[in-house]
Amino acid sequence: MPAPAQVTLPSDREVRVTRQFNTPRQLVYDAHTKPELIRKWLGYAEWDMPVCEMDVRVGGKYRWQWKNKESGKQFGFFGPFTEVDAPARLAHDQYFDPGDIGGSMPSGDPCEVSLDLTEHNGVTTLVSNMKFASKEARDGAVATGMTDGMEFSYTRLDEMASAAA
Protein backbone atom coordinates (compact mmCIF):
# COMPACT_ATOMS: atom_id res chain seq x y z
CA MET A 1 0.00 0.00 0.00
CA PRO A 2 1.59 3.31 -1.05
CA ALA A 3 1.95 6.17 1.40
CA PRO A 4 -1.13 8.40 1.41
CA ALA A 5 -1.26 11.54 -0.70
CA GLN A 6 0.40 14.62 0.75
CA VAL A 7 -0.97 18.11 0.26
CA THR A 8 1.11 21.27 0.60
CA LEU A 9 0.43 24.94 -0.10
CA PRO A 10 3.56 26.22 -1.88
CA SER A 11 2.08 29.73 -2.20
CA ASP A 12 -1.12 31.70 -1.67
CA ARG A 13 -2.49 30.53 -5.01
CA GLU A 14 -1.25 26.96 -5.16
CA VAL A 15 -2.13 23.51 -3.95
CA ARG A 16 0.32 20.67 -4.54
CA VAL A 17 -0.53 17.01 -4.20
CA THR A 18 2.23 14.39 -4.05
CA ARG A 19 1.61 10.66 -4.26
CA GLN A 20 3.60 7.55 -5.08
CA PHE A 21 2.50 4.57 -7.13
CA ASN A 22 4.13 1.16 -7.27
CA THR A 23 3.88 1.28 -11.04
CA PRO A 24 6.07 2.35 -13.96
CA ARG A 25 5.29 5.92 -14.91
CA GLN A 26 4.12 5.10 -18.44
CA LEU A 27 1.10 3.36 -16.93
CA VAL A 28 0.44 6.26 -14.57
CA TYR A 29 0.69 8.60 -17.53
CA ASP A 30 -1.70 6.43 -19.56
CA ALA A 31 -4.19 6.50 -16.69
CA HIS A 32 -4.11 10.30 -16.86
CA THR A 33 -4.45 10.61 -20.63
CA LYS A 34 -6.63 7.79 -21.96
CA PRO A 35 -10.38 8.47 -21.53
CA GLU A 36 -11.30 4.81 -20.99
CA LEU A 37 -8.82 4.68 -18.09
CA ILE A 38 -9.55 8.15 -16.65
CA ARG A 39 -13.22 7.23 -16.32
CA LYS A 40 -12.32 4.35 -14.04
CA TRP A 41 -10.74 6.42 -11.29
CA LEU A 42 -11.12 10.18 -11.69
CA GLY A 43 -14.27 11.40 -10.04
CA TYR A 44 -16.65 10.58 -7.29
CA ALA A 45 -18.96 7.81 -6.29
CA GLU A 46 -22.59 8.68 -7.08
CA TRP A 47 -21.32 10.58 -10.13
CA ASP A 48 -21.06 9.12 -13.65
CA MET A 49 -18.64 10.62 -16.12
CA PRO A 50 -20.61 10.85 -19.38
CA VAL A 51 -18.08 13.16 -21.01
CA CYS A 52 -14.34 12.52 -21.03
CA GLU A 53 -12.60 13.92 -24.08
CA MET A 54 -8.83 14.11 -24.31
CA ASP A 55 -6.98 15.61 -27.27
CA VAL A 56 -3.53 15.31 -25.74
CA ARG A 57 -1.28 17.70 -27.65
CA VAL A 58 -0.27 21.29 -27.03
CA GLY A 59 -3.30 23.40 -27.90
CA GLY A 60 -5.54 20.32 -27.90
CA LYS A 61 -8.52 20.40 -25.56
CA TYR A 62 -9.95 18.20 -22.87
CA ARG A 63 -13.41 18.12 -21.38
CA TRP A 64 -14.64 16.25 -18.33
CA GLN A 65 -18.23 16.20 -17.16
CA TRP A 66 -19.80 14.42 -14.23
CA LYS A 67 -23.47 13.68 -13.74
CA ASN A 68 -25.02 12.80 -10.42
CA LYS A 69 -26.66 9.39 -10.53
CA GLU A 70 -29.60 10.48 -8.40
CA SER A 71 -30.24 14.15 -9.08
CA GLY A 72 -28.94 14.25 -12.66
CA LYS A 73 -27.05 17.45 -11.84
CA GLN A 74 -23.90 18.07 -13.84
CA PHE A 75 -20.62 19.93 -13.59
CA GLY A 76 -17.24 19.65 -15.20
CA PHE A 77 -13.85 20.97 -16.18
CA PHE A 78 -12.39 21.82 -19.55
CA GLY A 79 -9.48 23.60 -21.16
CA PRO A 80 -6.45 23.38 -23.44
CA PHE A 81 -3.26 21.40 -22.91
CA THR A 82 -0.32 23.75 -22.57
CA GLU A 83 2.56 21.26 -22.22
CA VAL A 84 2.80 17.64 -23.27
CA ASP A 85 5.98 15.67 -22.63
CA ALA A 86 4.99 12.01 -22.31
CA PRO A 87 5.39 10.29 -19.91
CA ALA A 88 7.09 12.92 -17.75
CA ARG A 89 4.92 16.00 -17.77
CA LEU A 90 1.50 17.24 -18.71
CA ALA A 91 0.05 20.69 -18.15
CA HIS A 92 -3.32 22.20 -18.86
CA ASP A 93 -5.41 25.24 -18.12
CA GLN A 94 -8.49 24.24 -16.19
CA TYR A 95 -11.79 26.06 -16.45
CA PHE A 96 -14.63 25.13 -14.13
CA ASP A 97 -18.01 24.48 -15.65
CA PRO A 98 -20.41 24.84 -12.70
CA GLY A 99 -23.20 23.22 -14.72
CA ASP A 100 -26.19 23.20 -12.41
CA ILE A 101 -24.42 22.60 -9.11
CA GLY A 102 -23.19 26.18 -8.63
CA GLY A 103 -20.46 26.50 -6.05
CA SER A 104 -18.05 29.22 -5.09
CA MET A 105 -15.34 28.29 -7.55
CA PRO A 106 -14.93 31.17 -9.99
CA SER A 107 -15.48 30.00 -13.55
CA GLY A 108 -13.72 32.91 -15.26
CA ASP A 109 -9.99 32.54 -14.88
CA PRO A 110 -8.38 29.16 -15.38
CA CYS A 111 -6.41 27.18 -12.86
CA GLU A 112 -2.99 26.14 -14.21
CA VAL A 113 -2.64 22.43 -13.56
CA SER A 114 0.56 20.48 -14.05
CA LEU A 115 1.39 16.84 -13.59
CA ASP A 116 4.97 15.68 -13.15
CA LEU A 117 5.89 12.00 -13.08
CA THR A 118 9.29 10.65 -12.10
CA GLU A 119 10.20 7.00 -11.80
CA HIS A 120 12.76 5.39 -9.53
CA ASN A 121 13.12 1.64 -8.99
CA GLY A 122 9.69 1.01 -10.44
CA VAL A 123 8.03 3.52 -8.12
CA THR A 124 6.46 6.54 -9.77
CA THR A 125 6.19 9.83 -7.88
CA LEU A 126 3.36 12.03 -9.01
CA VAL A 127 3.37 15.75 -8.27
CA SER A 128 0.20 17.54 -9.23
CA ASN A 129 0.34 21.30 -8.91
CA MET A 130 -2.69 23.53 -9.14
CA LYS A 131 -2.06 27.25 -9.49
CA PHE A 132 -5.30 29.17 -9.13
CA ALA A 133 -5.99 32.62 -10.54
CA SER A 134 -6.24 33.99 -7.02
CA LYS A 135 -6.10 32.99 -3.39
CA GLU A 136 -9.88 33.28 -3.24
CA ALA A 137 -10.24 30.92 -6.19
CA ARG A 138 -8.05 28.38 -4.47
CA ASP A 139 -9.98 28.49 -1.24
CA GLY A 140 -13.26 28.51 -3.14
CA ALA A 141 -12.26 25.42 -5.08
CA VAL A 142 -12.22 23.32 -1.98
CA ALA A 143 -15.05 25.08 -0.16
CA THR A 144 -17.35 24.75 -3.13
CA GLY A 145 -20.47 22.62 -3.31
CA MET A 146 -18.68 20.14 -5.50
CA THR A 147 -16.41 18.96 -2.73
CA ASP A 148 -19.21 19.11 -0.19
CA GLY A 149 -21.25 16.93 -2.50
CA MET A 150 -18.41 14.45 -2.61
CA GLU A 151 -18.15 14.05 1.11
CA PHE A 152 -21.44 12.26 1.58
CA SER A 153 -20.27 9.58 -0.79
CA TYR A 154 -16.99 8.80 0.94
CA THR A 155 -18.33 5.66 2.54
CA ARG A 156 -19.52 4.43 -0.82
CA LEU A 157 -16.12 5.11 -2.32
CA ASP A 158 -14.41 3.11 0.38
CA GLU A 159 -16.67 0.17 -0.35
CA MET A 160 -15.88 0.44 -4.05
CA ALA A 161 -12.17 0.67 -3.42
CA SER A 162 -12.13 -2.40 -1.22
CA ALA A 163 -14.33 -4.29 -3.68
CA ALA A 164 -11.95 -3.40 -6.49
CA ALA A 165 -8.84 -4.35 -4.53
Next chain:
Amino acid sequence: MPATHLDATFAALADPTRRAILARLAEGEASVMELAEPFAMSQPAISKHLKVLERAGLISIGQDAQRRPRTLEAAPLDEAMAWIEKHREIWERNYQRLDALLDELKAVRPKSAAKKKRRKG
Protein backbone atom coordinates in the same frame (compact mmCIF):
# COMPACT_ATOMS: atom_id res chain seq x y z
CA MET B 1 -16.40 27.42 5.39
CA PRO B 2 -15.85 31.17 4.99
CA ALA B 3 -12.87 31.62 2.69
CA THR B 4 -11.96 34.97 4.27
CA HIS B 5 -11.15 33.27 7.58
CA LEU B 6 -8.86 30.89 5.78
CA ASP B 7 -7.18 33.73 3.92
CA ALA B 8 -6.37 35.44 7.20
CA THR B 9 -5.17 32.21 8.77
CA PHE B 10 -2.93 31.18 5.89
CA ALA B 11 -1.57 34.72 5.51
CA ALA B 12 -0.76 34.84 9.22
CA LEU B 13 0.97 31.47 9.04
CA ALA B 14 3.04 32.46 6.00
CA ASP B 15 5.61 34.27 8.16
CA PRO B 16 8.33 32.33 10.05
CA THR B 17 8.42 34.77 12.98
CA ARG B 18 4.69 34.43 13.47
CA ARG B 19 4.94 30.66 13.31
CA ALA B 20 7.70 30.80 15.95
CA ILE B 21 5.47 32.98 18.14
CA LEU B 22 2.66 30.45 17.83
CA ALA B 23 5.06 27.64 18.67
CA ARG B 24 6.11 29.52 21.81
CA LEU B 25 2.48 30.16 22.78
CA ALA B 26 1.70 26.48 22.32
CA GLU B 27 3.76 25.98 25.49
CA GLY B 28 1.68 28.51 27.40
CA GLU B 29 0.66 32.16 27.51
CA ALA B 30 3.31 34.89 27.36
CA SER B 31 3.55 38.66 27.53
CA VAL B 32 4.75 40.77 24.60
CA MET B 33 8.06 41.26 26.37
CA GLU B 34 8.54 37.55 26.91
CA LEU B 35 7.65 36.91 23.29
CA ALA B 36 10.10 39.52 22.01
CA GLU B 37 13.01 38.08 24.01
CA PRO B 38 14.10 35.19 21.78
CA PHE B 39 13.85 37.28 18.62
CA ALA B 40 16.31 39.93 17.51
CA MET B 41 13.42 42.30 17.12
CA SER B 42 12.08 45.42 18.71
CA GLN B 43 8.92 45.23 20.76
CA PRO B 44 6.96 47.28 18.20
CA ALA B 45 8.01 44.84 15.46
CA ILE B 46 6.78 41.93 17.55
CA SER B 47 3.58 43.82 18.34
CA LYS B 48 2.96 44.17 14.62
CA HIS B 49 3.20 40.42 14.16
CA LEU B 50 0.95 39.90 17.17
CA LYS B 51 -1.68 42.14 15.61
CA VAL B 52 -1.71 40.03 12.45
CA LEU B 53 -2.11 36.89 14.55
CA GLU B 54 -4.83 38.53 16.60
CA ARG B 55 -6.77 39.64 13.52
CA ALA B 56 -6.59 36.07 12.22
CA GLY B 57 -8.04 34.92 15.52
CA LEU B 58 -4.96 32.82 16.21
CA ILE B 59 -4.21 34.49 19.53
CA SER B 60 -6.19 36.30 22.17
CA ILE B 61 -5.24 38.66 24.98
CA GLY B 62 -5.62 37.43 28.55
CA GLN B 63 -7.36 39.03 31.53
CA ASP B 64 -4.29 40.35 33.36
CA ALA B 65 -4.37 44.09 32.57
CA GLN B 66 -0.71 44.55 33.50
CA ARG B 67 0.89 41.74 31.55
CA ARG B 68 -1.73 41.41 28.81
CA PRO B 69 -0.55 37.86 28.11
CA ARG B 70 -1.13 36.35 24.67
CA THR B 71 -2.80 32.97 24.42
CA LEU B 72 -2.92 30.59 21.48
CA GLU B 73 -6.35 30.06 19.93
CA ALA B 74 -6.46 26.69 18.24
CA ALA B 75 -9.77 26.94 16.34
CA PRO B 76 -8.50 28.71 13.18
CA LEU B 77 -5.56 26.33 13.03
CA ASP B 78 -7.94 23.40 13.20
CA GLU B 79 -9.95 24.97 10.42
CA ALA B 80 -6.86 25.40 8.25
CA MET B 81 -5.83 21.81 8.91
CA ALA B 82 -9.33 20.64 8.09
CA TRP B 83 -9.18 22.50 4.80
CA ILE B 84 -5.94 20.80 3.81
CA GLU B 85 -7.16 17.45 5.05
CA LYS B 86 -10.35 17.72 3.04
CA HIS B 87 -8.39 18.38 -0.10
CA ARG B 88 -6.04 15.53 0.69
CA GLU B 89 -8.87 13.07 1.24
CA ILE B 90 -10.50 13.92 -2.07
CA TRP B 91 -7.30 13.13 -3.91
CA GLU B 92 -6.39 10.14 -1.83
CA ARG B 93 -9.74 8.54 -2.65
CA ASN B 94 -9.14 9.12 -6.34
CA TYR B 95 -5.64 7.74 -6.10
CA GLN B 96 -6.77 4.63 -4.25
CA ARG B 97 -9.00 3.88 -7.19
CA LEU B 98 -6.08 4.62 -9.48
CA ASP B 99 -3.96 2.12 -7.50
CA ALA B 100 -6.55 -0.57 -8.16
CA LEU B 101 -6.68 0.31 -11.85
CA LEU B 102 -2.88 0.30 -12.18
CA ASP B 103 -2.74 -3.12 -10.57
CA GLU B 104 -5.19 -4.35 -13.19
CA LEU B 105 -3.13 -2.82 -15.98
CA LYS B 106 0.06 -4.39 -14.64
CA ALA B 107 -1.63 -7.79 -14.54
CA VAL B 108 -2.63 -7.41 -18.19
CA ARG B 109 0.76 -6.15 -19.26
CA PRO B 110 3.23 -7.94 -17.04
CA LYS B 111 6.90 -7.01 -17.01
CA SER B 112 6.38 -4.03 -19.26
CA ALA B 113 9.19 -2.13 -17.61
CA ALA B 114 10.46 -4.33 -14.82
CA LYS B 115 13.04 -6.84 -15.89
CA LYS B 116 15.55 -5.99 -13.19
CA LYS B 117 17.10 -8.78 -11.21
CA ARG B 118 17.89 -6.70 -8.19
CA ARG B 119 15.15 -5.54 -5.99
CA LYS B 120 15.33 -2.82 -3.46
CA GLY B 121 13.16 -3.23 -0.40
